[in-house]
Structure formats: C-alpha cells, structure tokens
C-alpha cells in the first residue's frame with residue numbers, strides 16, 4: 001500500500017468495470033484513502049452507513065459496539081466490519097448488517113414452515129369475503145380435509161351452524177378487534193370442540209387478513225367429563241345407602257330441603273316414615289345377614305310402589321323415609337299400597353325361606369309455612385301412633 005494520492009475513482013476502469021461489479025455485492029463495501037476518508041461506497045454500503053458517507057472519514061460515521069462490530073451513526077444499524085486487502089493505494093472495508101443475515105424470502109419460507117408444522121390448526125382468510133386462502137396440516141387433519149378442499153371455503157362453514165348468531169358475532173368481533181385476539185369455545189362442523197382464536201392481521205397492500213387458530217379440546221373435555229363423572233359418582237356414594245342402594249340420611253336431608261323449597265312454591269307433597277315391625281326378632285331368629293337381605297328387599301319393594309319424582313331413603317336401622325309428590329286425597333291410598341305390598345306376601349329369601357314382615361307408616365302432608373324439622377316430627381308422631389295402636393297400619397298426622 002502506498003501513501004501517495006489514490007487514483008480517482010472516475011477513471012474509465014473504475015466507472016465501467018469496478019463500480020458495477022461492486023454494486024452487485026450483497027455486502028456493503030467502501031473504498032477509502034490512506035486516512036480512511038471514504039472515496040466510494042457501493043449501494044449496500046450507502047444503505048447501511050447512510051447516503052452521505054462519501055467524503056467523510058469512516059471513523060466519524062461509526063461508533064464501536066463489540067470487537068469487530070460497529071454501529072452506523074446515521075442508520076443505527078449494527079454492522080460486522082472487516083478490512084480487505086485491496087491495493088491501488090486504497091483501503092477497502094466490507095460491512096454486513098448483523099440483523100439481516102437471512103433474506104426476507106428465507107424468513108418467509110421459515111415462517112411458512114413453522115405455520116405448516118404448528119400443532120394447532122391455522123387458517124388464513126380474506127377479511128372481506130371470509131374465503132380461506134391457506135390452511136396448515138393440523139387444520140386439514142382437524143377438519144378431515146383429505147382432498148385440500150378447505151381453501152376457498154368460507155370460514156363460517158367450518159363451524160357447526162347450530163348457533164349462527166353467536167358465530168357471526170364472534171367473527172365480527174375478530175374483524176373489529178384492534179387489540180390482539182378474540183377467543184371462544186366453539187364446535188366444528190364435524191362436532192369437534194375447539195378453542196378458536198381469531199386474530200386480525202394488519203392490512204397488507206390494502207388487504208385485511210383474518211387468522212383463525214383452532215385448538216382441539218376433545219382430549220381436554222374428555223378428561224373433564226371423566227372427572228365430572230367420578231365426582232358425580234363420589235357425590236352419589238356420599239348420599240347412597242350401600243345396603244339397599246336407596247338414598248341415605250344425608251341424601252334424604254338434602255332432598256327434603258329441595259322438596260320444602262318446591263312446596264313453598266305450591267308443589268304438593270307428603271312425608272311418610274315407614275318402620276318394619278318387630279325387626280329385632282328377624283335378626284334374632286334368622287341372623288344379621290338375613291336381616292340385611294330383608295332390609296334390601298323391603299327397600300326395593302317400597303321403591304317399586306312409587307313414581308320417579310318420589311324419593312325413598314333408608315333413614316337408619318329399619319326405618320324408611322318417603323317423600324311423595326301427591327295431594328291429601330291420594331296420600332292414604334299410596335301409604336296403604338306400600339303397607340300391603342310389604343305385608344301381604346312373605347318375603348322370599350335367597351335361601352328359599354318365606355319370611356312374613358309387616359310395616360307401620362306415619363304420614364303427614366306438607367303445609368306451606370312448616371319447616372322440614374316440623375314435618376319430620378309430625379310424620380314421626382304419626383308413626384309412633386301406628387306402632388302404639390298395634391302396628392301394620394298407616395296413621396295420618398292430625399293437627400291438634
């Protein structure tokens with residue numbers, strides 16, 4: 001390298017051969033004099049360093065960042081800077097934008113690859129006509145689109161149309177939303193439940209795009225249903241008597257509260273308490289297991305005399321509480337039906353024995369204004385009277 005004045009760059013050689021060549025470079029290149037005054041900068045260098053770099057000393061255009069990396073004062077870009085051997089009494093410097101190591105095309109290709117491989121379904125559509133322009137692999141799988149018919153379909157037809165108003169509202173909100181995404185639980189046309197997210201993408205060349213992301217929720221909902229099922233089972237076990245399969249005392253107390261609320265709104269119902277007569281003798285003569293079997297069979301027999309809306313509970317021991325939806329005129333008839341069903345035919349035990357049993361019942365109509373405890377006391381008083389007056393009978397509570 002010589003310290004003499006470098007040849008001007010507008011000689012025929014540099015104009016006709018060197019400059020066009022240097023302008024083809026994808027990196028920025030500057031040619032400087034021995035004092036690093038910029039004599040020439042190719043197109044890329046002008047973009048990276050700023051258009052007025054020629055005539056200035058390079059060091060006045062750059063500040064140090066890390067070793068080998070400079071920041072261009074005018075453009076703020078972070079640049080890799082390298083000196084090249086050049087000759088002709090000049091110094092050559094190569095600049096490369098740190099942030100643009102991949103081209104826009106490469107970036108787009110990467111983005112497309114990412115969307116295609118994304119585990120959630122992604123669809124793009126034109127925001128005006130809602131025509132789908134692109135759908136990734138997960139979208140084609142989720143919507144069972146083996147023949148690539150999804151593109152050109154309308155976005156709204158991929159959803160189940162049971163609730164068209166809700167769907168239209170959702171899409172409208174997606175189009176209007178300027179602050180990120182709108183999200184709803186939706187059902188697809190093939191009945192797959194999804195969490196749908198709509199994102200309005202910025203206008204590109206005057207065109208507004210709507211992006212829909214669909215996350216399959218069937219797995220999640222399946223698990224949720226299994227948990228709900230287990231919970232319901234556990235709940236029912238809490239309220240059920242294991243010996244008879246009927247409601248237990250806990251279940252009865254809850255049901256009574258509900259009957260009282262319905263009664264206050266005008267629903268007629270009654271409470272009966274049935275108690276097996278001389279049950280102790282059954283246990284004593286046949287054993288506890290036979291006693292258990294008898295309790296189970298009597299419980300089923302009582303249940304069979306009633307409708308679905310009625311409730312039978314084993315309240316404790318050999319005592320059954322029965323909530324019957326009926327008016328006063330029917331109460332006695334229903335109570336007698338139960339008494340006859342239990343007492344008229346001996347119980348056929350599993351060991352072949354025929355076991356005669358009878359049932360005493362006390363019954364009381366619900367009257368608006370009385371609470372569950374009072375209703376229970378009244379029915380219990382009537383039961384006591386049935387036992388006292390000889391058993392195997394029905395006694396109606398009479399208000400004093």
Ligand SMILES: Nc1nc2c(ncn2[C@@H]2O[C@H](COP(=O)(O)OP(=O)(O)OP(=O)(O)O)[C@@H](O)[C@H]2O)c(=O)[nH]1
Nearest residue numbers: 275276277278279280281283288291292317318387
């Ligand atoms: N096998 C069996 N017996 C039970 C169960 N719960 C309570 N008992 C029995 O039921 C009997 C109830 O006897 P008591 O209260 O004297 O009444 P009862 O013999 O039916 O006489 P009355 O009700 O006056 O007609 C007792 O012997 C209890 O042990 C049970 O789950 N299984």
